[in-house]
Structures are given as C-alpha cells and as structure tokens.
Amino acid sequence: MVTLYNQDLKNFNTFRISALIEKVIVIQNDEDFKKIDFSGIINKTSVLLGEGSNILFVRIPKEIILIRTKGIFKSYENENEIHFTVKAGEIWDEFVEFLVSNKFCGLENMSGIPGTVGAAVINNIGAYGEEVSKYIYKVRAFSILQNKQIDFFNSEIKFEYRNSIFKNNTEYIITEVIFKLVKGINCINVSYGNIKDYFNTKPINSFNMRHAIIEERRQKLPNYKNLGNAGSFFKNPIISKEQYQNICSEYPDLPCFIINETSYKVPAAWLIEKCGLKNYRYKNTGTYSHPLIIVNFNNATGEEILEFSEFIREKVYNRFNVLLEPEVIIY
Ligand SMILES: Cc1cc2nc3c(=O)[nH]c(=O)nc-3n(C[C@H](O)[C@H](O)[C@H](O)COP(=O)(O)OP(=O)(O)OC[C@H]3O[C@@H](n4cnc5c(N)ncnc54)[C@H](O)[C@@H]3O)c2cc1C
Numbered sequence: 001m002v003t004l005y006n007q008d009l010k011n012f013n014t015f016r017i018s019a020l021i022e023k024v025i026v027i028q029n030d031e032d033f034k035k036i037d038f039s040g041i042i043n044k045t046s047v048l049l050g051e052g053s054n055i056l057f058v059r060i061p062k063e064i065i066l067i068r069t070k071g072i073f074k075s076y077e078n079e080n081e082i083h084f085t086v087k088a089g090e091i092w093d094e095f096v097e098f099l100v101s102n103k104f105c106g107l108e109n110m111s112g113i114p115g116t117v118g119a120a121v122i123n124n125i126g127a128y129g130e131e132v133s134k135y136i137y138k139v140r141a142f143s144i145l146q147n148k149q150i151d152f153f154n155s156e157i158k159f160e161y162r163n164s165i166f167k168n169n170t171e172y173i174i175t176e177v178i179f180k181l182v183k184g185i186n187c188i189n190v191s192y193g194n195i196k197d198y199f200n201t202k203p204i205n206s207f208n209m210r211h212a213i214i215e216e217r218r219q220k221l222p223n224y225k226n227l228g229n230a231g232s233f234f235k236n237p238i239i240s241k242e243q244y245q246n247i248c249s250e251y252p253d254l255p256c257f258i259i260n261e262t263s264y265k266v267p268a269a270w271l272i273e274k275c276g277l278k279n280y281r282y283k284n285t286g287t288y289s290h291p292l293i294i295v296n297f298n299n300a301t302g303e304e305i306l307e308f309s310e311f312i313r314e315k316v317y318n319r320f321n322v323l324l325e326p327e328v329i330i331y
Helices: 093-099 116-123 193-199 206-220 243-250 269-276 302-320
Strands: 002-008 018-028 047-048 063-067 072-077 079-086 136-141 148-153 170-185 228-231 237-238 263-265 283-286 291-295
Touching: 093 116, 093 206, 148 193, 193 206, 237 243, 243 263, 269 302, 283 302, 291 302
Parallel strands: 018 063, 047 063
Antiparallel strands: 002 018, 072 079, 079 170, 136 148, 136 170, 228 291, 237 263, 283 291
16 A cells, blocks of 8 residues: 655546545555545545546545555456456556456457556446446445455446446455456457458458557547546437437437347537537536536636536537436545
8 A cells, every 4th residue: 555645636637627635545456445434435436446537526534545556367268268356446448458458358449448446346337339247247345334355247337338336336346357258359340330441441340440449449530648538528329219300300410229128329529519519618627529528627626617618518409309418536
C-alpha cells in the first residue's frame, strides 16, 4: 500500500477536473484490503477509483483509493473454453491485447476502452455490438460491511445495459473478475454498423478486429489526455414503440435498434444533434463532433459540466419527450 498526500485530482480522472485531494491511497495487493479503513467510502468522504474514466466529480472527496492490483492467471481450461482470473486493477485494454495476442476470442470488439478490469464490470462496458457481461463467469468482491470476500456468479450480478448491482453501490470493492473465453481467433462478431467493410480486403480474425476498432475509435473519439472527457456522457435511451412512431412521424430518418416488440433503443447522439447541440460550446465545456461526448475545453468545473448536461437533457426532453440518463457516474 502506498499513501500520497496533497495531490491534484486532475491526474486521476479523464474529465481532468482539478482540485486538491488530501490523501490518495494506492491498493497494490490483496493484503492491503485488510489494512485499509474503508469507512470513508460508506460515509462518502472517500471514493474508490480505477482510471477515473467514467466519473464526473461535482463534489470533491477528501480521499481517493486507487485500485492497482495486478495479475492474470489461467483458472480453468477445456478443449474449447478457457477461464482467466484477472485482478481488478489490471488495465482493461492491456488484458484485451493479452487475449488477442494469445489467440483467445471474445473481447476484441471492446478494444481501446479506457479503465480497469474491475470497473468494467460496474458499468457492464460495451462497444461494437458486444458487452462484457457475456464473457464474465464470476466476480469476487470485498464487502466493506462484512469484511470478507464474496463471490458473485454472472446471474447474481443482474447485468443490464451499462448497469449492474455494483453501480452506485458503496458496499463492494471488486477484487477479481473471472472471464470465460473461447479458444481460437475466428469467433468474431462483425455485425455492428460498418465495421464489416474493413474486412473487404482483410481476413476476419481477432487481430484484424482489434486493429479496426482501435483505428475507428482513434478517428471518432477525442483523446482525453488532450481534451478531458469520459466517453459517452448519456446512455442510449430505450423508448416504447409508440414513442418511436411519434418521433418517426416527424423525423423518418430516426435510427433505432429493436430490442423487442415494445422497446426500441435510439441513439442519444442523434437526438442531441437534432437539437443543434453538436460541437456546441457552453462556458468552459461543450460537446465534441461526436455529440454524445461532453468535453472539458478549459479547466471546466464539475458543476459546469453537470449544468451543461442538464441543459442537453432539457433540450432533448422538450423536443422529443425523451429523458436522457447519464452513463457517467456523477459524484
Ligand atoms: C475516451 C473514452 C471512451 C470510452 N469508451 C467507452 C466505450 O466504448 N464503452 C463503454 O462501456 N465505456 C466507455 N468509456 C467509459 C469507461 O472507460 C468505462 O466505464 C470504464 O470501465 C471505467 O473504468 P475506470 O477504471 O476508469 O473506472 P472509474 O471511472 O475509476 O470508476 C467508475 C466507477 O466504478 C467504481 N469503481 C472503480 N473500480 C472499482 C472496483 N474495483 N470495485 C468497485 N467499484 C469500483 C468507482 O467508484 C466509480 O463509481 C469510455 C471512456 C472514455 C474516457
């Protein structure tokens, strides 16, 4: 365990919100869990962080606790399937790279997503037609209230679109994630959008998929090291068929993904753009050319960004009668 004092919060969140943090505790191994007083997490003076890529600081915590535990171990194998137990502090994209280079298939569509392996569970991260929940066998978490490790099987985690029982839950710290993956490089999902065009000239395999996704993300998304952001600020709303038909009567080009007979998922970016809020500047914050991404142009505060997000929600609601829900955790 390492303890640092008087640190700038800017270095621990991708929105680059700046503030003085009295104490930063770095958890480096499982033994550290027994030494740390986690009561600040329960009474909300302390916050747990991976890479800080899915959080907006509106309040400023006294203390942050960084999960930096490392380790990737094979925990089960048969002819077709392999399980890896991964410590929560491993960097997500390094784990994906490890799998692709060792010819294990499944996570390549989620290449390039920032953050840690532990936090990937919290929000059930996803991209290009895949979600991490599909590949999770079990999660091990430390219960602050019971002072012990507890295992959660996939079905107990109640995964939903960008949600799980761990989101906004202050009792559990995820310590390990056990993934189940397929052996080989050819079990690739090319169903999403125009990603299949990339394979007109190249063989479909996990190496090429990872390459295609990283390239596409590099072109589409701002680099948070230069322009603070936390990826998509809002979830794509799920609306009723009736609501969808109402909007379509005025905007027949509304894209959608049919979830079932009564529910349709529509792109929040499209709704925001139709409200004239693409590349929109609001004080020190604003939207990027991908309008779902709110960026910190110049030392914006958390309050300013939250205020802008409320402004977007109001505009979208007034025009489409659809209430956007933040994907980012607001602290
Ligand atoms: C440029 C950019 C692109 C992105 N693209 C995508 C994308 O394509 N798809 C997608 O789904 N997301 C995307 N994101 C969002 C983000 O990368 C993910 O949500 C990521 O999993 C967050 O990981 P983190 O370690 O940074 O979590 P943090 O932001 O540090 O933490 C998020 C939350 O989880 C809690 N937490 C962190 N670690 C633990 C733990 N071990 N146990 C319990 N609680 C914990 C924190 O307290 C906090 O509430 C993007 C973000 C950025 C900046």
